[in-house]
Amino acid sequence: MAEKLKRFFRGSQLFQWIVNIIIFVFLVVELYPIIYVISCSISDPEAVNAGKVFLGPVGFTLEGYKRVLEYKDIWIGYANTIFYTVVGTLINLIVTLPCAYALSRKDLAGSKFFMIFFMITMYIGGGLIPSYLNIKSFGLVNTRAIMVILGALSVYNMIVARSFYSGSIPYELTEAARIDGCSEFANFVKIVMPLSKALVGVMVLYYGIGHWNSYFNALVYLEDRSKFPLQIFLREVLLQSKLLEETMSNNPMLSAEEIAYLAEIERQADLIKYCVIIVSTLPMIIIYPKLQKYFEKGIMIGSVKG
Amino acid sequence: MKRKARQQYKQRYNFRKKVLSKWQLYVLMLPAVLYTLLFSYKPMYGILIAFQDFRVRRGIWGSDWVGLANFERLFDSYWFPIILKNTLTLSTLGLVIGFPLPIILALLLNELKNEKYRTFVQTVSYMPHFISTVVMCSIITMFLSPANGVINQIITFFGGEKLYFMQEASWFKWINEISGIWQGIGWSSIIYYAALSSVDSALLEAADIDGASRLQKIWYINLPEIIPTVVVMFILRCGSILSVGYEKVYLLQNDMNLIGSEIISTYVYKVGLEQSDFSFSTAVGLFNTVVNCVILISANWLSKKVTKSGLF
Missing domain, CATH: 1.20.5 (Single alpha-helices involved in coiled-coils or other helix-helix interfaces)
Structure with a gap:
């Protein structure tokens, strides 16, 4: 027995136990808020308001989801966000990938100049106001176009793509096609693109998530409610109880019916918040497992740079 | 000739x-x-308005030049020491706590024997990265709510007093940092984990034969392997020391915690677009950029001196 204990403390077993415990605690901490939000979204509104939910759902109701789906702005936001995400990501790919490919070619004269040209913008920029005035001078403020154009090129992603191309598309491959009379454009579309599915996956993921979650650009550049993306409406709903309090205090002469209506929404306010979180994050949850295999590959591609 | x-x-x-x-x-x-020319370089000449009393109608070439008046106003303003201190506090916390944790996580994940379990832990740890800032901030507010938030429920369950997290300026930096770690630790650890996969297994075997303990192997073999990656990431992080994630800070702010939560970039937004003081806002932004560049260059210089490797 003593011999066994001694081995336990001296050998790697104790170490393994400590690692396992730390990782387990980590896992619980990462998972808990996610489970909690899901549980709250289907729990009884009274239980949610009273803070009785701790892990699993208390009671069961879908009335929160029903209310969220009745909320018209959410649908407008959804449609706009899908449009911005799809078109924006497409523009991202058209701008980023050809440029990254050209820069990965070692026979490109001046590639170092262009790399510096792009990388400077990672650290130095005009800042918020000059950018705003610039976009205003193009007449793009409060247009849908600005939502898909802005951020068309992420220099970081371009460098990731360049490393991928120079690492996994051998020069000789495209050289052979060139000798056979294939143009650079045809080369890129017919030979390079089919070989870079993993890269496209990573880029769609990086850019797509950025578009889906983007909030600040819309806040700065959009004015019409009909053009707002989901995140702006989301913010409104999530601050709703605060808004209600304000309307209550600003208009003390509300009719009994109005107060009853407000109270009803107030009762469900927290529930609705949890539901709206789930509804807005759902597409990510669905896409996530499908693109997951690309994650590590993508970051590994990026880490090769030097 | x-x-x-x-x-x-x-x-x-x-x-x-x-x-x-x-x-x-x-x-x-x-x-x-x-x-890049139209949307990154063209606005750079707009920086000139930091030295002007800019009027939109008169344009950049018609507005009056005021020299450094906007900067003087900034340095004399009530908010300047506050936003500078808050920005530095938030970014230093991120550097001291938020930076090493993903490295430790990667090293620990590397020690897990069961591959399926490890993949599961990794998958779960990436998930929060995909939550939008808007959603993240409301989850934080709801969790910390004194009325029915789960954190305060736990505190009162153990007999403690309710804490008004969002109302007190002193809590802000911790809320921002801890939630940031929760959201980003898994994602940031990928790059270190990827670097760990290139450790030569022959080295580890040799260490086994020499009787090295697991901890020694991590310290003398795994850690040195990822140091170059760590250095690059560290310098990159230093370059953005004054550009703290402003979206999240902006969304977590309220009137009560403003003293602890107003940072340079949120200040730029408020002064510039909410109060339309274009020149002053641009001056604040320019100050931010200049400090960033100075820190980046010094971090790179220091890293070249100490570790013989740098970014440029």
């Missing part, structure tokens, strides 16, 4: 030929170059 000129001409001719024969490659780059 003549020969030299001819050689130069020949070189230039060759260069031109090289460029011309590859014109299609430049066309491929055209969209990116155009975008």
Whole structure:
């Protein structure tokens, strides 16, 4: 027995136990808020308001989801966000990938100049106001176009793509096609693109998530409610109880019916918040497992740079 | 002399030929170059308005020049010490706590024996990265709510007093940092984990034969392997020391915690677009950029001195 204990403390077993415990605690901490939000979204509104939910759902109701789906702005936001995400990501790919490919070619004269040209913008920029005035001078403020154009090129992603191309598309491959009379454009579309599915996956993921979650650009550049993306409406709903309090205090002469209506929404306010979180994050949850295999590959591609 | 000129001409001719024969490659780059010129370089000349009393109607060339008046106003303003201190506090916390944790996580994950379990832990840890800032901030507010938030429920369950997290300025930095770690630790650990996969297994076997403990192997083999990655990430992080994630800070702010939560970039937004004080806002932004560059260059210089490797 003593011999066994001694081995336990001296050998790697104790170490393994400590690692396992730390990782387990980590896992619980990462998972808990996610489970909690899901549980709250289907729990009884009274239980949610009273803070009785701790892990699993208390009671069961879908009335929160029903209310969220009745909320018209959410649908407008959804449609706009899908449009911005799809078109924006497409523009991202058209701008980023050809440029990254050209820069990965070692026979490109001046590639170092262009790399510096792009990388400077990672650290130095005009800042918020000059950018705003610039976009205003193009007449793009409060247009849908600005939502898909802005951020068309992420220099970081371009460098990731360049490393991928120079690492996994051998020069000789495209050289052979060139000798056979294939143009650079045809080369890129017919030979390079089919070989870079993993890269496209990573880029769609990086850019797509950025578009889906983007909030600040819309806040700065959009004015019409009909053009707002989901995140702006989301913010409104999530601050709703605060808004209600304000309307209550600003208009003390509300009719009994109005107060009853407000109270009803107030009762469900927290529930609705949890539901709206789930509804807005759902597409990510669905896409996530499908693109997951690309994650590590993508970051590994990026880490090769030097 | 003549020969030299001819050689130069020949070189230039060759260069031109090289460029011309590859014109299609430049066309491929055209969209990116155009975008960068129009949306990144063109606004840079707008920085000039930091030295002006800018009026939109009169434009950049018609507005009056005021020299450094906007900067003087900034340095004298009530908010300047507050936003500078808050920005530095938030970014230093991120650097001291938020930076090493993903490295530790990667090292620990590397020690897990069961591959399926490890993949599961990793998958779960990436998930929060995909939650939008808006959603993240409301989850934080709801969790910390004194009325029915789960954190305060737990505190009262153990007999403690309710804490008004969002109302007190002193809590803000911790809320921002801890939630940031929760959201980003898994994602940031990938790059270190990837670097760990290139550790030579022969080295580990040799260490086994020499009787090295697990901890020793981590310290003497795994850690040195990822140091170059760590250095690059560290310098990159230093370069953005004053550009704390403003979206999240902006969304977590309220009137009560403003003393602890107003940072340079949120201040730029408020002064610039909410109060339309364009010149002053641009001056604040320019100050931010200059400090960032100075820190980046010094971090790179220091890293070259100490570890012999740098970013540029």
